Amino acid sequence: MADVLLVLHGAEHRARRLLELKVFRRDFFRYYEHQVFPETLRQTMRPFVERGSADLMDLGYRVTMNLTADFAGIDRPDRTSEETARLLALVMTFSEGATLVHSTRDKDAVRAEVRLAMRRFDEQFYQPSLARRRALVDACQRGAVPADSLPRDVLTVLVANEDRIELPPEVMMREIAFYLQAGSHSTANATVHAFHDLTVWRQSHPEDGARMDRDPLFLQRCVHESLRLHPASPVAWRKPVCPMHLPTGQEVGDADRVVIDLAQANCDPDVFGDDAQVFNPHRRLPDGVPPWGLTFGVGVHTCLGRDLDGGVLPRADTDPQTHQYGIVPLFVQSLFEQGARLDPERKAVPASHTERPNWGAYPIVFGDRS
Numbered sequence: 001m002a003d004v005l006l007v008l009h010g011a012e013h014r015a016r017r018l019l020e021l022k023v024f025r026r027d028f029f030r031y032y033e034h035q036v037f038p039e040t041l042r043q044t045m046r047p048f049v050e051r052g053s054a055d056l057m058d059l060g061y062r063v064t065m066n067l068t069a070d071f072a073g074i075d076r077p078d079r080t081s082e083e084t085a086r087l088l089a090l091v092m093t094f095s096e097g098a099t100l101v102h103s104t105r106d107k108d109a110v111r112a113e114v115r116l117a118m119r120r121f122d123e124q125f126y127q128p129s130l131a132r133r134r135a136l137v138d139a140c141q142r143g144a145v146p147a148d149s150l151p152r153d154v155l156t157v158l159v160a161n162e163d164r165i166e167l168p169p170e171v172m173m174r175e176i177a178f179y180l181q182a183g184s185h186s187t188a189n190a191t192v193h194a195f196h197d198l199t200v201w202r203q204s205h206p207e208d209g210a211r212m213d214r215d216p217l218f219l220q221r222c223v224h225e226s227l228r229l230h231p232a233s234p235v236a237w238r239k240p241v242c243p244m245h246l247p248t249g250q251e252v253g254d255a256d257r258v259v260i261d262l263a264q265a266n267c268d269p270d271v272f273g274d275d276a277q278v279f280n281p282h283r284r285l286p287d288g289v290p291p292w293g294l295t296f297g298v299g300v301h302t303c304l305g306r307d308l309d310g311g312v313l314p315r316a317d318t319d320p321q322t323h324q325y326g327i328v329p330l331f332v333q334s335l336f337e338q339g340a341r342l343d344p345e346r347k348a349v350p351a352s353h354t355e356r357p358n359w360g361a362y363p364i365v366f367g368d369r370s
């Protein structure tokens with residue numbers, strides 16, 4: 001993670017974030033959600049729906065892997081499931097590295113696996129993707145291809161602006177690896193948590209289940225409630241750059257670390273009410289508090305994928321036909337449309353390789369829910 005966007009500070013962070021933000025614009029999210037994602041989702045889900053079963057953790061990673069590879073700028077030229085599986089295995093290893101602090105495994109063994117995965121990623125995926133983008137950007141600068149035909153992804157933006165920011169080659173590679181893991185790990189986990197929470201709620205509130213099926217704005221509201229209860233990172237860490245007073249009354253200096261407990265803040269009864277600990281899509285929120293709480297972070301490091309994954313908040317005049325729902329609500333909606341439900345024969349089990357409260361395996365079956 002050294003020198004990737006998430007851990008930069010001050011002017012260096014601002015310069016890189018502004019550059020990469022070019023890829024994360026609402027108009028592009030809308031285009032991606034309406035034009036690209038439905039087909040990717042259909043293709044990825046089809047073999048599982050035909051087979052009648054899936055492990056939702058695995059399916060979640062496969063769907064979101066393609067999504068984040070598109071945004072990061074990693075090509076999958078073969079478009080085979082073997083190729084997706086190879087990239088997925090590397091990204092799963094990156095995720096174990098990025099969440100090392102919560103790993104229950106031997107940490108040096110995980111570090112060695114991450115180094116090997118980085119080398120394989122570099123050779124098999126990153127270098128070919130980089131070479132293709134360099135050639136395209138060169139051709140564009142010579143006027144041989146129009147600028148609007150360049151791929152719209154982070155790697156292309158970095159290649160096209162190499163002279164504007166200080167980015168050694170190995171940092172650029174790590175930045176792209178970071179994007180792959182940041183996007184896919186959190187989206188896959190959020191999807192499984194949301195599917196589970198909504199399934200449990202439907203069982204005890206059939207009228208809300210029927211509403212989820214006919215009212216996608218309500219389904220989006222339910223997914224936001226689930227996102228609040230399961231922040232991908234339970235904590236965010238900060239290092240003070242000068243002595244300062246915290247709102248808690250404590251004094252901190254540059255030798256300290258400040259831990260912002262996102263999970264606890266998201267369940268603060270003063271903000272979310274006495275039932276803050278439990279799922280309730282009908283809760284009333286104070287003005288200005290997003291329904292997902294601090295799940296996407298806050299401030300200058302706010303998640304760049306927030307609107308892509310969670311969509312935008314509806315307003316009184318929102319048109320449900322053109323609304324941007326976000327990838328996680330759309331994925332969950334599609335699962336319900338295919339009659340997905342917990343496999344009655346195989347139990348879902350929590351992940352054992354991490355202290356984070358994620359699912360390890362979540363077997364589902366498809367077909368007529370009745």
Ligand code: HEM
Pocket residue numbers: 005006007017068071179182183184186187190231232233236237294295296297298300301302303304305306308309328
């Ligand atoms: C449900 C899904 C997601 C969740 C819960 C999530 C959560 C977060 C959080 C909490 C942060 C801030 C961390 C901090 O302040 O220390 C963050 C940052 C970030 N996220 Fe996400 N994320 C999600 C999906 C995505 C996706 C799909 C992408 C990209 C395609 C993405 C890209 C990023 C990037 C680049 C940053 C760093 C921003 C910066 O430091 O300026 N995230 N995310």
